[in-house]
Structure formats: structure tokens, C-alpha cells
Amino acid sequence: MSQERPRATLAAVGFEGVPEIVRRKALQAGADAWLAGLPALVADLEDEWSIRVGRVYEGGSEALVADATLADGTDAVLKLLVPHDADAARHEITTLRLAGGDGCARLLRHDVARGAMLLERLGRSLHQLGLPVERRHDILCATATKMWRPAPESGLPSGAEKGRWLIGFVGRLWEDLGRPCSERAVDEAIACAERRVAAHDDERAVLVHGDVHQWNALEAPDGGFKLVDPDGLLAEPEYDLGVLMREDPLELLAGDPHERARWLAHRTGLDAAAIWEWGFIERVSTGLLCVQLGLPDGRAMLEVADRVSAA
Numbered sequence: 001m002s003q004e005r006p007r008a009t010l011a012a013v014g015f016e017g018v019p020e021i022v023r024r025k026a027l028q029a030g031a032d033a034w035l036a037g038l039p040a041l042v043a044d045l046e047d048e049w050s051i052r053v054g055r056v057y058e059g060g061s062e063a064l065v066a067d068a069t070l071a072d073g074t075d076a077v078l079k080l081l082v083p084h085d086a087d088a089a090r091h092e093i094t095t096l097r098l099a100g101g102d103g104c105a106r107l108l109r110h111d112v113a114r115g116a117m118l119l120e121r122l123g124r125s126l127h128q129l130g131l132p133v134e135r136r137h138d139i140l141c142a143t144a145t146k147m148w149r150p151a152p153e154s155g156l157p158s159g160a161e162k163g164r165w166l167i168g169f170v171g172r173l174w175e176d177l178g179r180p181c182s183e184r185a186v187d188e189a190i191a192c193a194e195r196r197v198a199a200h201d202d203e204r205a206v207l208v209h210g211d212v213h214q215w216n217a218l219e220a221p222d223g224g225f226k227l228v229d230p231d232g233l234l235a236e237p238e239y240d241l242g243v244l245m246r247e248d249p250l251e252l253l254a255g256d257p258h259e260r261a262r263w264l265a266h267r268t269g270l271d272a273a274a275i276w277e278w279g280f281i282e283r284v285s286t287g288l289l290c291v292q293l294g295l296p297d298g299r300a301m302l303e304v305a306d307r308v309s310a311a
Contacts, residue, residue, distance in 0.1 A: 021061045021293060022082060029084035038064065041080065041114065049109050049118055053078055059215070061293060062088070062229070068118060076108060077122075081115035087157075089115040094154055095232030098207055103146030105218070105228045122226055123219030133248050134263070136214050141267050143225045144212045144240045151207040151234060159235025160200035162210075163193045166285050173288045180291050181284065181302035185309040189284035192277035196236075199274065205234040212240045213247050238274035241265075245279020246286050249297070249304040257308050280305065 018026070018035060026035050042053050054067035068078040081089050089112050096107040096117070109118035126136055167190050174186050209216075210231030220226045233239065241264045245252070252260060258276060265272035283301050290298025 017056060018064055019056070019058050019060065021059075021295075022064055024293070025061050025084065026082045029082060031083050034083050038080070041116075042066075042078070045078065045111075045114075045116055045118075051076065051078065051118065060229075063115075067121070070108075075121040077105075077119045079117040079119060081117075083115055089113075089117075091156055091232040092230055093117060094156055095207065095209070095230040098149070098151050098154060099147050099230075101226075103143050103227060104209070104230060105226050119228070122221075122228070125219075126214040126217040126225060133251055137244055137260075137264065138267065139225055140212050140214070140217055140244060141241070141264065143217055143227055144209055145237075145268065147209055147227070147230075148206040148237050148240075150205075152202075154207070154234065156207070156232050156234050158200060158202070159205060159208075159233055159239055160197045162233055162235065162239075163197035163200070163281070166281050167193045167197075170281070170285050170288060173285075173292060177288060177291055180299075181287065182306045182309065185284055185302070185305040188309045189281045189305065193281040196239075196274065196277055196281070200236070202234075204236055206237055208233050208235050208237060208240045210235075210239065210243075212243045236274060237268070238270050239278050241268065241270065241275045242278025242280075242282050245275060246283035246301055249283065249300045252304055253307065257304075257311070280308070 018038070023035065026032070045051065046053055050071040051068045054069070057065040057067075063079050063081045065077060065079050068076045070076055081092070093107065093110045093112055096104055096119075101107075101120070105122060106120040107117060108120065110116065126139060131139070170186060170189055170193075174181070209227050210233045211229060212227060216227050216229050217225045218228055244264060245260060258272070261272045261276040261279065264270070264275050284305050287298045287301030287305060290296075290301065292298075
């Protein structure tokens with residue numbers, strides 16, 4: 001193992017250089033030792049995977065992400081997950097492996113125990129392109145559907161398990177945050193989740209990304225897009241489209257709030273009611289999480305949940 005490291009590489013992943021939201025997430029998870037050990041972890045991976053690590057990306061909340069270059073000069077990305085969930089790395093790596101680069105970033109190397117992944121480097125995010133909402137949704141639908149495939153015995157959690165988890169998460173976080181939205185909206189979110197749990201069918205479940213939105217869709221070399229940062233579930237495909245229902249919350253109110261679910265259903269041949277219900281629970285759960293993390297979109301999501309549930 002080499003004994004010298006460029007100072008810029010180590011400085012880039014030092015405690016002070018970690019993006020603020022990632023640092024906050026790590027401290028909330030009690031991962032102080034992980035933060036302090038990042039320079040050594042990066043140095044070890046540089047040797048083991050024959051890569052050189054460069055600049056750290058801003059944004060994101062669950063991982064430190066940085067440019068990397070392979071020994072042959074190929075551009076890549078190094079991702080190091082904050083160790084807050086023992087299964088998160090395994091689920092993400094399993095999802096990327098099963099997708100095989102189809103609709104998702106290609107996985108080059110991985111280490112489950114250290115929450116480390118080396119991925120193909122992609123281009124700009126869909127968010128950066130500033131496309132109209134309907135065009136963005138069309139791209140996201142086309143990209144997500146490439147991932148959907150049966151994946152029995154993969155060890156990934158089911159849509160029913162995720163629904164039950166969301167029920168507990170919403171009720172607990174709503175109280176912890178001082179009830180930042182109406183009880184009516186929370187009750188409706190829980191009722192939607194209960195219906196999706198009851199509707200789960202192992203025979204229909206497919207591999208889904210679990211967090212399909214414009215920041216997670218990046219330009220691919222072939223001119224299309226690929227998704228990054230999958231949660232990884234075996235669920236009805238409507239789950240992925242429910243995530244699109246929570247995004248652009250204020251635009252949802254410009255007309256009939258259900259119209260987006262109908263459009264997504266028509267675009268993919270899926271069920272509008274299931275898309276709407278996953279969208280409602282995702283809107284409330286993600287809104288609460290964003291409020292907890294101090295992200296600006298949280299309040300807008302919860303406001304929409306309040307207004308829609310009151311209609």
C-alpha cells in the first residue's frame with residue numbers, strides 16, 4: 001500500500017469538507033467515527049480499487065459522493081454511504097446489480113461492509129436541464145420502466161414492508177416535529193399506506209427504484225438518462241410513480257390534483273388510484289423528513305397534503 005496521498009484528496013473528504021447535510025445526517029446517526037475516518041477509508045479504496053479520488057459533490061444527504069478516475073483513465077464516481085442503516089448498502093448494491101446498468105447507473109465495484117460503491121460517471125441531472133414538468137415526467141417514466149423486472153429471492157424488502165414502515169415513520173416524526181401539518185393529512189397518509197399494504201401481491205411485485213425524481217436522473221452516454229441512489233424494493237410498479245406525485249407539489253394544485261396520477265397511469269398502463277395513494281403517503285413522509293433536515297421543499301409538500309386532504 002502506498003504511503004503518500006495528495007493533500008487535495010484527503011482535504012476534500014476531511015470533516016470540514018463533507019457537505020453540511022451529509023455531516024448532519026452522520027452526526028444524527030452517531031457516525032462521528034465514520035466522519036473522522038473518511039480520509040483513511042478513501043485512501044484504502046484508492047489502493048484496493050486502483051482509483052484516484054477528486055472533488056466531492058455538493059447536495060445529497062445519505063452519502064459522500066466524489067469524482068474518481070480508474071487506472072485506465074475512465075471517469076467514475078465513488079459513493080460512501082453514511083452508516084445509519086445496516087441494510088441500506090446491501091439493498092442499494094443488490095438493486096444496482098440486478099438492474100445491470102439498465103435504467104440505473106452501472107455498478108463497477110462495491111464493498112457492502114464499508115458501504116462503498118464505484119459507479120459509472122453520468123452527466124447533468126434532469127433538474128439542471130429545466131425541462132417542463134410533463135416532459136420530465138415522461139423521461140422519468142421511460143427510465144424507471146427499464147428497471148422494472150421480477151426479482152424473487154433477492155432479499156429486498158417488499159412494498160408491504162415499506163408501507164408498514166412508512167405508517168410508523170409518519171406517526172412518530174409528525175409528533176416529534178410538533179405536528180407541522182394537519183392530523184387530517186396524517187390520517188389520510190396512513191390510510192393510503194394501509195390500502196397499499198393490503199393490496200401487495202408478490203406475484204405482481206417487481207424491482208423498483210424507490211426514489212424516482214429529477215435529481216436522481218442523470219444524463220447517460222447514449223443520450224438517455226439513468227437513475228442513481230436506488231432504495232430498492234420488490235413492490236407494485238405504481239410505487240415509483242407515487243414518488244412523482246410528491247414532487248413539484250405546488251404545480252399539482254394548478255388544476256385537478258388527480259390529473260397527474262391519471263396521466264402517469266395512462267403513460268405506463270398502471271393503476272391511477274394506486275399511484276395517487278403511494279403519492280399521498282410519499283408526500284407526507286418526505287415532507288416531514290425534509291422539515292427535519294431543514295430542506296425547503298418539506299413545507300410545500302405538507303401544505304399540499306393539507307389542502308388536498310381538505311378538498
